[in-house]
Amino acid sequence: MSDREDDPRLPDDLDERKARILRSIVADFVANGQPVGSSRVVDSAGLNVSSATVRNEMAALEERGYIDQPHTSAGRIPTDKGYRAFVDLLEVGGLDARRAELIDELLGSARDAEDLMLRASGVLAQLTHLVALVVAPTMDEARCKLVELVTLTPSSALLLLVDDTGRVVRRMVDIDQQVSESDVSRVRAVLAEHVLGRRMPAVHDAVGQLVEQSPAELRPIMRAVHTATAADVAVELVRRVYVGGQAALAGDEGIERTALSRLLELLEERTTLARVLDDTAGTSAAPLARIGAEHDVEDLRHTSMVSQRYEVVRSGSLGVLGPTRMDYGSALSTVRAVSEALERTLAGLAGAERTD
Amino acid sequence: MSDREDDPRLPDDLDERKARILRSIVADFVANGQPVGSSRVVDSAGLNVSSATVRNEMAALEERGYIDQPHTSAGRIPTDKGYRAFVDLLEVGGLDARRAELIDELLGSARDAEDLMLRASGVLAQLTHLVALVVAPTMDEARCKLVELVTLTPSSALLLLVDDTGRVVRRMVDIDQQVSESDVSRVRAVLAEHVLGRRMPAVHDAVGQLVEQSPAELRPIMRAVHTATAADVAVELVRRVYVGGQAALAGDEGIERTALSRLLELLEERTTLARVLDDTAGTSAAPLARIGAEHDVEDLRHTSMVSQRYEVVRSGSLGVLGPTRMDYGSALSTVRAVSEALERTLAGLAGAERTD
DNA sequence: GTTGGCAGACCCGAGGGTCGAGTGCCAGCG
DNA sequence: CGCTGGCACTCGACCCTCGGGTCTGCCAAC
Numbered sequence: 001m002s003d004r005e006d007d008p009r010l011p012d013d014l015d016e017r018k019a020r021i022l023r024s025i026v027a028d029f030v031a032n033g034q035p036v037g038s039s040r041v042v043d044s045a046g047l048n049v050s051s052a053t054v055r056n057e058m059a060a061l062e063e064r065g066y067i068d069q070p071h072t073s074a075g076r077i078p079t080d081k082g083y084r085a086f087v088d089l090l091e092v093g094g095l096d097a098r099r100a101e102l103i104d105e106l107l108g109s110a111r112d113a114e115d116l117m118l119r120a121s122g123v124l125a126q127l128t129h130l131v132a133l134v135v136a137p138t139m140d141e142a143r144c145k146l147v148e149l150v151t152l153t154p155s156s157a158l159l160l161l162v163d164d165t166g167r168v169v170r171r172m173v174d175i176d177q178q179v180s181e182s183d184v185s186r187v188r189a190v191l192a193e194h195v196l197g198r199r200m201p202a203v204h205d206a207v208g209q210l211v212e213q214s215p216a217e218l219r220p221i222m223r224a225v226h227t228a229t230a231a232d233v234a235v236e237l238v239r240r241v242y243v244g245g246q247a248a249l250a251g252d253e254g255i256e257r258t259a260l261s262r263l264l265e266l267l268e269e270r271t272t273l274a275r276v277l278d279d280t281a282g283t284s285a286a287p288l289a290r291i292g293a294e295h296d297v298e299d300l301r302h303t304s305m306v307s308q309r310y311e312v313v314r315s316g317s318l319g320v321l322g323p324t325r326m327d328y329g330s331a332l333s334t335v336r337a338v339s340e341a342l343e344r345t346l347a348g349l350a351g352a353e354r355t356d
Numbered sequence: 357m358s359d360r361e362d363d364p365r366l367p368d369d370l371d372e373r374k375a376r377i378l379r380s381i382v383a384d385f386v387a388n389g390q391p392v393g394s395s396r397v398v399d400s401a402g403l404n405v406s407s408a409t410v411r412n413e414m415a416a417l418e419e420r421g422y423i424d425q426p427h428t429s430a431g432r433i434p435t436d437k438g439y440r441a442f443v444d445l446l447e448v449g450g451l452d453a454r455r456a457e458l459i460d461e462l463l464g465s466a467r468d469a470e471d472l473m474l475r476a477s478g479v480l481a482q483l484t485h486l487v488a489l490v491v492a493p494t495m496d497e498a499r500c501k502l503v504e505l506v507t508l509t510p511s512s513a514l515l516l517l518v519d520d521t522g523r524v525v526r527r528m529v530d531i532d533q534q535v536s537e538s539d540v541s542r543v544r545a546v547l548a549e550h551v552l553g554r555r556m557p558a559v560h561d562a563v564g565q566l567v568e569q570s571p572a573e574l575r576p577i578m579r580a581v582h583t584a585t586a587a588d589v590a591v592e593l594v595r596r597v598y599v600g601g602q603a604a605l606a607g608d609e610g611i612e613r614t615a616l617s618r619l620l621e622l623l624e625e626r627t628t629l630a631r632v633l634d635d636t637a638g639t640s641a642a643p644l645a646r647i648g649a650e651h652d653v654e655d656l657r658h659t660s661m662v663s664q665r666y667e668v669v670r671s672g673s674l675g676v677l678g679p680t681r682m683d684y685g686s687a688l689s690t691v692r693a694v695s696e697a698l699e700r701t702l703a704g705l706a707g708a709e710r711t712d
Numbered sequence: 713g714t715t716g717g718c719a720g721a722c723c724c725g726a727g728g729g730t731c732g733a734g735t736g737c738c739a740g741c742g
Numbered sequence: 743c744g745c746t747g748g749c750a751c752t753c754g755a756c757c758c759t760c761g762g763g764t765c766t767g768c769c770a771a772c
Contacts, residue, residue, distance in 0.1 A: 037765050050715055055766065073722040073765050111528040112514065150502045150518050158468065158522040162506050166514040168526055172467040247620035250606065250613060257606060264603035264620075393734050406746050411735065429734050429752045 011085055013064050019089060020045055021057050022066055026078045026086040030325055033254070035075030080292035080324060083304070087289045087328050095337045099127055103338055107345045113165040117242045120318060120342050125245025127334045130322035131267065132244040133307070135274050137316035137346075139163055139200040147195045147203075149188045149225070154178040157221075159228050163200055165346070171228040175220055187221045190214070204229040241270040241277070254323045255302065262299040272297060273321075281309040281317035287335040292324040306331040308339045312346045367441055369420050375445060376401055377413050378422055382434045382442040386683055389610065391431030436648035436680060439660070443645045443684050451693045455483055459694055463701045469521040473598045476674060476698050481601025483690045486678035487623065488600040489663070491630050493672035493702075495519055495556040503551045503559075505544045505581070510534040513577075515584050519556055521702070527584040531576055543577045546570070560585040597626040597633070610679045611658065618655040628653060629677075637665040637673035643691040648680040662687040664695045668702045 010019055024045035028036040038051040038058060047054070058076055061067045066082040069075075078086065094100075106123045110116035117134045124132035142163035150158045155178050161169040195206055207226045214222045246267055249260060266272055276297060280290040287308040293301050304326055307319025318339055320331050366375055380401035384392040394407040394414060403410070414432055417423045422438040425431075434442065450456075462479045466472035473490045480488035498519035506514045511534050517525040551562055563582045570578045602623055605616060622628055632653060636646040643664040649657050660682055663675025674695055676687050 035765090039765085049713095051765095052716070052767095053714055056714085059767075069766085071722060073720080075765065112526055114526070115528075145508070146504060146506045146516075148502060148504060148516075148518075150522070152501070152520065152522050158518065160502075160504075160516065160518070160524070162514065162516070164508065166506070166508050166526070166528065168516070168524055170468055170470070170522070170524055172471075172522065244624070246624060247617045250617040250620050253613070257609070261603045261606040264606050268600070268602060391734090395734080407734095408736095408747070409745055411737095412745090415736075425735085427753060429732095429754075431734065 009088070011088075014066075014085065017047065018057055018061055019085070020047065021054060022061055022078070022082060023086060023089065025058075025061075025067060025076055026082060029077050030327055033325065035070055035077050037075035040075070078325075080294065083291045083324060083328070084289075084294075087291065087332075090329055090332065092287065092332045092336060093329065095333055099334070100337060100341075102127075103341045107338075107341050110345065113167050113346070116342070116345060117240075118244075120338055121242040121244035124318065124320060124334065124338050125248065127338075128320050128322075128327075128331055129245070129248050130320040130326060130331060131246050131249055132242075132318070132320050133273060133277050134242040134244075134318040134342075135277050135316045136167070136240045136242070137165075137310075137312070137314040139167070139169075139314065141314045142167070142200045144195055144198050144200055144203060147188075147191045149173070149184055149191065151179075151181060151184050157184065157224075159225055161195075161200070161203065161229075169200075173221075173224045173228045175224045177220055179221055183218055183221060187214075187218050187225070190218070190222075191225070241274045243267050243270070243273075248322070252323050254325055259299065259302060263303070266297075266299055276300065276305065277307050277317050277319050278309075280305050280319065281307040283309065285309070285311075287319070287332045287339070289328060289332065304328075306335050308335050310339045310343045310346075312343050318342065365444070367444075370422075370441065373403065374413055374417055375441070376403065377410060378417060378434070378438060379442060379445065381414075381417075381423060381432055382438060385433050386681055389681065391426055391433050393431035396431070436650065439647045439680060439684070440645075440650075443647065443688075446685055446688065448643065448688045448692060449685065451689055455690070456693060456697075458483075459697045463694075463697050466701065469523050469702070472698070472701060473596075474600075476694055477598040477600035480674065480676060480690065480694050481604065483694075484676050484678075484683075484687055485601070485604050486676040486682060486687060487602050487605055488598075488674075488676050489629060489633050490598040490600075490674040490698075491633050491672045492523075492596045492598070493521075493666075493668070493670040495523070495670065497670045498523070498556045500551055500554050500556055500559060503544075503547045505529070505540055505547065507535075507537060507540050513540060513580075515581060517551075517556070517559065517585075525556075529577075529580045529584045531580045533576055535577055539574055539577060543570075543574050543581070546574070546578075547581070597630045599623050599626070599629075604678070608679050610681055615655065615658060619659070622653075622655055632656065632661065633663050633673050633675050634665075636661050636675065637663040639665065641665070641667075643675075643688045643695070645684060645688065660684075662691050664691050666695045666699045666702075668699050674698065 014022070021041055024041050025036050028040060028044055038054040041054050042051050058067065062069065062076065065079055066085060067076040068079050070077060103123050106119050107116060110119050117136050121132040121134040142165065144161055145164050146160065146162040148160040150160065152158055155175050157173045159171040159173050190210060194210055195203055198206055204226070207222065207229055211219060211222045211226050246264065249255060249263055276295070280288055282288055287306055289304060289306045291304045295301055302324060303321055304324045305319055305321050306328065307317055309315055309317045319335055366372070370378070377397055380397050381392050384396055384400055394410040397410050398407050414423065418425065418432065421435055422441060423432040424435050426433060459479050462475050463472060466475050473492050477488040477490040498521065500517055501520050502516065502518035504516040506516065508514055511531050513529045515527040515529050546566060550566055551559055554562055560582070563578065563585055567575060567578045567582050602620065605611060605619055632651070636644055638644055643662055645660060645662045647660045651657055658680060659677055660680045661675055661677050662684065663673055665671055665673045675691055
């Protein structure tokens, strides 16, 4: 092995030169979308060997499953395994100053936590030309900063819960009888006393206890509030997925019409996507890729996802989705940059005074 | 003219039979997507004439611009003018009981006004297999039911405004200095006293007056609130567009790849769409169609929109977007049915007790 | 292990022939 | 005067063939 840049973690069945050729093929194919032949590799890989030698190496790469031929006399295109090896060997670089500034600028002027998520997905889409996904942080650790009950009709009200990053949970409270405004006020006061400062997931149980302690005339209201705060209150915003730049999918010729339609459905449905994004991001602090057939979800088998978990007390994840033939280098570094910027901004929003 | 069903408002250049043939061509083309020839028309239109006669009529229809030939020896397809005449002659029927029930059922179980919009767009998309759009009502007439100020950091707070249908406006309030919790409480009390019950668009001015009347120590906070309630508070939810079923666009072969990409961008951007939807809906209480080249927006020239205004004190609009080759009958009647169901449900949400 | 050379495989696009759907036109009929 | 059957014509869809270009695999030589 040469002493210059022999990657420490080359797969067993790849030597330095094969890896270099693979890298060259992936880069070329990602850039041009055409199967790449041995002579192109000679030009672009900067190897001092002939195309015949490269052909021999390519035959080996094909035999080992890293690249494939669309037909007998065509150039090679990377397989999912090829992309995987390419990504594993990739060093995730930083972003150039202009992009980094753009991210900070856009995220910095967000109006609130939700707006921030929206902006993050926007800038991610804009920089990568891929579909951007941002899953809002869980509320597990968030504390309740405000609880309010607004009567809308004599027998219904709106329950508002606000957490310490300014996110709002809104719930219709249907009471099965008409109630007086003064009773509602009393409930409001009781709620404020016992719910403020609690962790969001604990709100439901806290209200449950209040139901029993309440005088009879308040009980119907309190019970309705209890129902309204059922378990999913804490989860609601976890599963909230912000999607940006989906038009990019339609522009990609590599995706079939029917597959495109399925993908758009997935994007609209959102819950599956949130799960995949979380799964792909894993627990690591670095951006990770899930490539083609590595997906469990059938409809994603021709796409890749690059995502990363971000964490500021509570954690969420964000990433991009695109064809397997995507620019992984750019995707990885952009996802990382946006993720880190989001962490910084979110920390600022939540306030530095948090102690626990 | 025969005494049975000679439509009162036939265009001058169409007699009963031509209209019938046109109707037949549109219906066939919408159903099958293939240019339709004279013999098909004979079969489907139920005319007791030969195909040669139909051919003569079709030549006349083509000369007058209602239909067109993709090439010399092909069948005919409707032009935008043809669709227009077809739609104008159409009687908008009611929906069958099953669909009508489905709509009521889904809308009836909405949790709040926003959820209702979401459900409306969902059911509209599901029933028409087109892209559904719902624009939330303006807040012009809505009254403020709750105003709250939640401190998040020592120098920032979250302003919450809730209107009488339970819609929430959320605004970050950045104060340029650190403020005490007690001052915030005082501002909160003043706001509650002077803002509650006002119309949403009047909130900004009301706060403006409060700035001057406030004691010096509260003024920075009040001024920040004033800024945060700038004009667009009332507008924010007007322009909120709920989109459903966009995957349907991708499934349509009649839309080019690049056009599709543009459409998805439009759908994501939303503001243009809100305008077009409002424009198309006009002021009428019946669903209206805007067909192909009738659109101002270049990217919509190959699509049609069917939309209707709904009104419950405040008004919004909803509709569907699809290829010009859409089932206008179904689109019109479904839009009408959902619009009416939405009006009913919204009236229930706002409460029957409103008096002004 | 590397190389140049060469035969072979295959895609792609152009060119040409056939087929069939659908038209326009016309003479004749009621 | 409107309707009809018949007929010639047009033109896209489909299929086949053929040549050019590209890229491979293999091999003998270095």
